[in-house]
Amino acid sequence: MAIRIQRVPSENLGGGVAARLIAILLALLVAAVIFSLNGADLGALGAHVLKSTFGSRFGLMDIGLIMTPLILTGLAVMIAMKVGAWNIGAEGQFCAGAFAATAVALFVPGPTVVIVPLMFVAGALGGMVWILIPTLARAYADVSELITTLLLNFVGVLLIYYVATGPWLDPSGMSFAATKRLPYDIPSFWGDVHWGLPIAVLLTVLVAAVLNYTRWGYEVRIAGSNPSAARYAAIPFRRHLIVVMLLSGAIAGLAGMFEAVGTAHRLQGGISNNFGYIGIMVAVLARGSAIGVLAGALLMAVILKSGIALQTQGVNISTVLALTGLILFFTAIGDELSHYRIVRSKPA
Amino acid sequence: MTMNVMLNAEETIASGSPIQPIVRLRGIAKHFPGVVANQDVDFDLLPGEIHALLGENGAGKSTLMNILTGIYRQNEGDVIVDGQLVTFASPLDAIAAGIGMVHQHFKLVKAFTVAENIHLGWNETPRRISRELLEARTAEIAASLNLAVKPAARISDLSTGEQQRVEILRVLSRKARVLILDEPTAVLTPAEAAELFKALRQFAARGNAVIFISHKLDEVLEISDRVTVLRGGRKVTTRPTHECDKRMLARLMVGQEVVLSNMRERRPDAKPVSAEPVLSLRDVSAHDDLGNMSLKRISLDLRAGEILGIAGVAGNGQKELSQVLTGIRPLVSGRLQVCGRDLSARGAEEFAAFGVGHIPEDRLQSGLAPALSITDNAVIREYGKAPLSRGWLYRPSAAAALARSIAEAASVTVPDFAMPVRNLSGGNQQRLVARREMRIASNVLIAAYPCRGLDVGAINAMMRYFTELRDAGVGVLFVSEELDELFKLSDRIAVMFHGEIMGVVDTSDVDIETIGLMMGGQRRSAADLAGEN
Numbered sequence: 045m046a047i048r049i050q051r052v053p054s055e056n057l058g059g060g061v062a063a064r065l066i067a068i069l070l071a072l073l074v075a076a077v078i079f080s081l082n083g084a085d086l087g088a089l090g091a092h093v094l095k096s097t098f099g100s101r102f103g104l105m106d107i108g109l110i111m112t113p114l115i116l117t118g119l120a121v122m123i124a125m126k127v128g129a130w131n132i133g134a135e136g137q138f139c140a141g142a143f144a145a146t147a148v149a150l151f152v153p154g155p156t157v158v159i160v161p162l163m164f165v166a167g168a169l170g171g172m173v174w175i176l177i178p179t180l181a182r183a184y185a186d187v188s189e190l191i192t193t194l195l196l197n198f199v200g201v202l203l204i205y206y207v208a209t210g211p212w213l214d215p216s217g218m219s220f221a222a223t224k225r226l227p228y229d230i231p232s233f234w235g236d237v238h239w240g241l242p243i244a245v246l247l248t249v250l251v252a253a254v255l256n257y258t259r260w261g262y263e264v265r266i267a268g269s270n271p272s273a274a275r276y277a278a279i280p281f282r283r284h285l286i287v288v289m290l291l292s293g294a295i296a297g298l299a300g301m302f303e304a305v306g307t308a309h310r311l312q313g314g315i316s317n318n319f320g321y322i323g324i325m326v327a328v329l330a331r332g333s334a335i336g337v338l339a340g341a342l343l344m345a346v347i348l349k350s351g352i353a354l355q356t357q358g359v360n361i362s363t364v365l366a367l368t369g370l371i372l373f374f375t376a377i378g379d380e381l382s383h384y385r386i387v388r389s390k391p392a
Numbered sequence: 393m394t395m396n397v398m399l400n401a402e403e404t405i406a407s408g409s410p411i412q413p414i415v416r417l418r419g420i421a422k423h424f425p426g427v428v429a430n431q432d433v434d435f436d437l438l439p440g441e442i443h444a445l446l447g448e449n450g451a452g453k454s455t456l457m458n459i460l461t462g463i464y465r466q467n468e469g470d471v472i473v474d475g476q477l478v479t480f481a482s483p484l485d486a487i488a489a490g491i492g493m494v495h496q497h498f499k500l501v502k503a504f505t506v507a508e509n510i511h512l513g514w515n516e517t518p519r520r521i522s523r524e525l526l527e528a529r530t531a532e533i534a535a536s537l538n539l540a541v542k543p544a545a546r547i548s549d550l551s552t553g554e555q556q557r558v559e560i561l562r563v564l565s566r567k568a569r570v571l572i573l574d575e576p577t578a579v580l581t582p583a584e585a586a587e588l589f590k591a592l593r594q595f596a597a598r599g600n601a602v603i604f605i606s607h608k609l610d611e612v613l614e615i616s617d618r619v620t621v622l623r624g625g626r627k628v629t630t631r632p633t634h635e636c637d638k639r640m641l642a643r644l645m646v647g648q649e650v651v652l653s654n655m656r657e658r659r660p661d662a663k664p665v666s667a668e669p670v671l672s673l674r675d676v677s678a679h680d681d682l683g684n685m686s687l688k689r690i691s692l693d694l695r696a697g698e699i700l701g702i703a704g705v706a707g708n709g710q711k712e713l714s715q716v717l718t719g720i721r722p723l724v725s726g727r728l729q730v731c732g733r734d735l736s737a738r739g740a741e742e743f744a745a746f747g748v749g750h751i752p753e754d755r756l757q758s759g760l761a762p763a764l765s766i767t768d769n770a771v772i773r774e775y776g777k778a779p780l781s782r783g784w785l786y787r788p789s790a791a792a793a794l795a796r797s798i799a800e801a802a803s804v805t806v807p808d809f810a811m812p813v814r815n816l817s818g819g820n821q822q823r824l825v826a827r828r829e830m831r832i833a834s835n836v837l838i839a840a841y842p843c844r845g846l847d848v849g850a851i852n853a854m855m856r857y858f859t860e861l862r863d864a865g866v867g868v869l870f871v872s873e874e875l876d877e878l879f880k881l882s883d884r885i886a887v888m889f890h891g892e893i894m895g896v897v898d899t900s901d902v903d904i905e906t907i908g909l910m911m912g913g914q915r916r917s918a919a920d921l922a923g924e925n
Binding site for chain 2: 257
């Protein structure tokens with residue numbers, strides 16, 4: 045009898061989930077080792093983190109607020125992956141959505157019941173415009189959307205800095221890089237937590253339902269999984285690619301709109317706060333499942349909130365970003381390893 | 393050492409000659425899931441000889457050579473080099489033992505120069521060396537091996553023939569004594585091929601040996617000293633080349649015993665062959681993916697209730713033909729009719745709607761979405777129809793029911809329909825695709841290489857499906873490169889060569905040699921053959 049390691053074509057669901065949990069635990073373990081090497085009191089830090097996340101009403105509210113944009117950016121990246129495209133540009137689309145919604149709030153007068161839906165539409169359109177060029181370039185010239193969406197992120201982030209420090213700067217002189225407080229608000233349902241969160245959850249469920257229970261969803265899944273098979277089955281790959289990528293941009297734009305109008309109440313430099321990039325992690329952790337997006341967004345929100353708590357204890361915020369990187373790193377290893385199983389066999 | 397001596401003694405007795413082979417393969421078997429790639433293959437290579445390895449596509453030539461070069465590990469049998477039993481853990485071990493291979497698709501770095509490619513990944517390359525020295529070393533090696541190359545030229549600027557010479561030089565610079573060439577002339581002009589042959593003869597004359605893989609009979613007869621023929625993964629024979637002629641090699645390669653089993657016989661209640669064609673092509677031309685004209689004014693009729701075989705060496709337009717016939721590839725010119733309706737300018741959707749099913753050449757690349765579930769893949773032809781869809785709604789439960797019935801008809805046991813389809817074996821994937829396509833093929837089924845890579849059981853199942861369709865009055869176009877399959881199944885055979893039809897003949901009037909000659913570019917018509925008989 046000898047023990048051999050054998051590759052299997054695909055892992056089972058239980059193995060995949062277990063691999064993910066182990067990955068998160070290992071990332072936390074590495075972080076703990078580094079903290080204790082730096083002389084930190086792990087017990088005290090841990091207690092502080094728990095208290096400021098799950099242990100208090102404000103902690104839970106913050107998690108809800110952070111989760112909202114993460115669900116949407118995660119969903120945006122996930123739906124693009126369904127059609128076989130990598131939308132690395134949720135960050136830029138987020139900025140464009142925030143920008144467009146702020147423009148409506150600042151310059152269109154009207155009753156709240158009209159302006160809030162209008163901001164919603166503007167946010168989605170902003171994100172859509174931001175992904176339009178990458179989409180058309182991919183669909184008609186086969187230009188990698190990975191590069192084009194990524195590059196537009198820098199443009200989007202700088203656009204926000206420009207308007208927030210220049211033309212739209214708060215005239216009261218109270219801030220250096222933000223607009224005045226926006227005159228409209230997304231209604232809240234629990235403390236600070238606004239309706240953006242349930243809408244994001246609802247949108248996720250809706251997207252999942254559309255993908256699984258409509259003809260269009262079936263065609264998108266086939267087209268995204270294998271464009272040649274789509275051609276073979278007379279499914280219009282290009283059309284689905286364009287529609288889904290625009291939808292992806294719109295969802296990321298909504299994230300920016302909710303963040304600017306509902307959470308920050310103003311447009312400020314750095315408002316995107318890496319939500320677009322973390323959305324990629326959420327989508328990767330979700331492995332194409334909508335429920336997975338919700339779980340991934342929750343996990344990332346808890347980590348980000350913990351990071352804020354740790355910052356007050358003198359821990360650098362970069363450490364927390366490194367922790368998210370570690371989780372992704374271990375998850376990738378775990379995913380690969382879950383393709384292997386150990387078998388006992390007679391020596392060949 | 394005891395082992396060593398024993399082998400030598402045995403070899404001497406077996407061959408009756410004192411010459412020790414450089415390489416000897418004994419009882420080699422290699423199995424892949426569902427496929428026997430090699431079984432009981434014996435092969436020996438003597439110093440100074442050019443040994444041709446002849447066989448159709450899929451006969452097991454490449455697998456055998458991959459075993460000899462350490463890319464695969466055999467399931468059974470021994471590899472013996474210079475009388476020593478060896479185990480190659482990787483291609484590096486094979487190179488160290490003096491065995492090098494030039495693949496059909498070159499493995500050169502296009503952006504690098506010749507000198508850089510020669511020295512890449514070679515432990516004799518000095519750690520630090522200037523460009524000039526690298527090129528000087530290359531020129532020296534090239535001169536010593538009598539192979540003219542330009543050391544400073546970039547690979548991307550070289551002709552295919554020159555690139556091949558660089559590949560050969562790279563192998564020989566590693567002190568190879570055995571040079572394996574996989575279809576080396578496929579990419580060469582006749583002049584380049586002549587030059588290659590000269591270089592090979594010189595190399596062999598120095599006491600080295602060449603294994604020359606090919607399915608071109610002319611060049612095998614021209615260049616080789618001995619020929620080994622493989623068929624269906626097994627060795628058919630090894631003979632001195634001067635005892636062989638073209639007809640004989642063709643027969644050995646495609647199979648002596650063409651079993652004319654009763655698959656061509658119809659069931660008594662079968663529908664008769666129609667007088668009018670169900671599918672007809674007139675002067676149809678089409679491009680391949682690179683924009684070359686790969687179908688040249690093809691005219692062909694397929695009648696309802698018959699199986700029309702398409703023979704030919706792969707790459708002579710069969711793939712494009714099957715794509716044109718299913719609406720995936722646009723026509724450049726000509727006319728295409730299905731059941732009397734002109735579909736020349738129509739797409740895949742209309743062909744499917746007119747009852748044309750399609751088993752594509754490469755099922756994993758175009759017929760399936762490998763990462764999606766078995767259910768998703770099973771319903772790709774019918775997801776838009778009731779009961780799977782109502783309006784824009786799609787019903788996964790109805791899809792699962794259809795997937796179950798298709799799997800049942802295909803006799804494929806599926807443990808979990810949500811599992812990615814790539815987890816199924818090749819044979820089971822193919823059965824599912826075939827059954828799925830049969831459901832929509834009410835008029836025509838286009839089957840491109842449906843039996844490629846399958847084991848005997850799956851091949852038989854596939855053939856039974858086609859006879860079932862034929863007896864039900866469907867026209868079946870069966871593309872294959874296996875002549876015995878074509879003879880077993882087809883009522884008529886059309887032979888393709890360089891994008892043209894060399895003739896359409898009745899299977900009962902023709903023999904394998906004639907088809908072989910047509911595959912090599914000779915035109916024949918049914919009338920010619922009737923005249924001969």
